[in-house]
Amino acid sequence: GAVVSQHPSWVICKSGTSVKIECRSLDFQATTMFWYRQFPKQSLMLMATSNEGSKATYEQGVEKDKFLINHASLTLSTLTVTSAHPEDSSFYICSEVVETSTDTQYFGPGTRLTVL
Amino acid sequence: DAKTTQPPSMDCAEGRAANLPCNHSTISGNEYVYWYRQIHSQGPQYIIHGLKNNETNEMASLIITEDRKSSTLILPHATLRDTAVYYCIVAFGGNTGKLIFGQGTTLQVKP
Numbered sequence: 001g002a003v004v005s006q007h008p009s010w011v012i013c014k015s016g017t018s019v020k021i022e023c024r025s026l027d028f029q030a031t032t033m034f035w036y037r038q039f040p041k042q043s044l045m046l047m048a049t050s051n052e053g054s055k056a057t058y059e060q061g062v063e064k065d066k067f068l069i070n071h072a073s074l075t076l077s078t079l080t081v082t083s084a085h086p087e088d089s090s091f092y093i094c095s096e097v098v099e100t101s102t103d104t105q106y107f108g109p110g111t112r113l114t115v116l
Numbered sequence: 117d118a119k120t121t122q123p124p125s126m127d128c129a130e131g132r133a134a135n136l137p138c139n140h141s142t143i144s145g146n147e148y149v150y151w152y153r154q155i156h157s158q159g160p161q162y163i164i165h166g167l168k169n170n171e172t173n174e175m176a177s178l179i180i181t182e183d184r185k186s187s188t189l190i191l192p193h194a195t196l197r198d199t200a201v202y203y204c205i206v207a208f209g210g211n212t213g214k215l216i217f218g219q220g221t222t223l224q225v226k227p
Binding site for chain 1: 154158159160161162165203209213214215216217218219220
């Protein structure tokens with residue numbers, strides 16, 4: 001399977017600051033990446049679809065101006081949480097689609113964001 | 117909303133086969149059945165997927181009923197490291213295949 005990395009693995013920030021999370025595809029080129037978040041004891045929730053070279057597509061209820069996604073290359077997508085607040089504290093996970101005969105999604109290890 | 121129904125929890129004895137059921141009665145003809153698992157505080161791990169035929173890989177076997185309305189994931193010899201939340205997901209493949217996660221099945225493998 002594909003290897004996806006995320007950086008940082010965890011981050012603590014003060015309320016009102018912005019945090020950038022990187023998602024890298026280490027062994028495949030990914031034209032499409034997905035961003036999810038997961039609150040404690042809940043399932044993953046899809047936030048947005050990140051397409052290389054174009055604007056991201058956000059799911060209903062996800063604020064595009066708050067969660068900025070940039071997919072400038074085939075191996076890197078970034079998620080910036082702007083003006084973070086304690087309710088944004090969550091586990092953020094990215095995934096990439098490996099365009100082979102199986103077209104399978106592979107997930108990164110996740111980033112734990114805590115906003116104080 | 118997720119298009120699958122799974123039991124919230126299951127137990128399995130170490131070394132025995134774990135059979136995890138999933139109902140997906142509204143699956144469409146071009147949708148795949150994917151299985152992922154998530155160990156605590158990690159990203160989901162791909163296990164297996166199939167369209168119509170049964171599939172087997174080094175991790176598990178996937179049995180899909182002929183009418184495709186349900187499936188079973190089989191871990192042939194469960195170990196303690198297989199304790200995780202298992203998600204059954206119905207989705208189109210590729211870049212259009214957004215994965216909608218339900219609550220999954222928490223599998224507890226016991227010694």
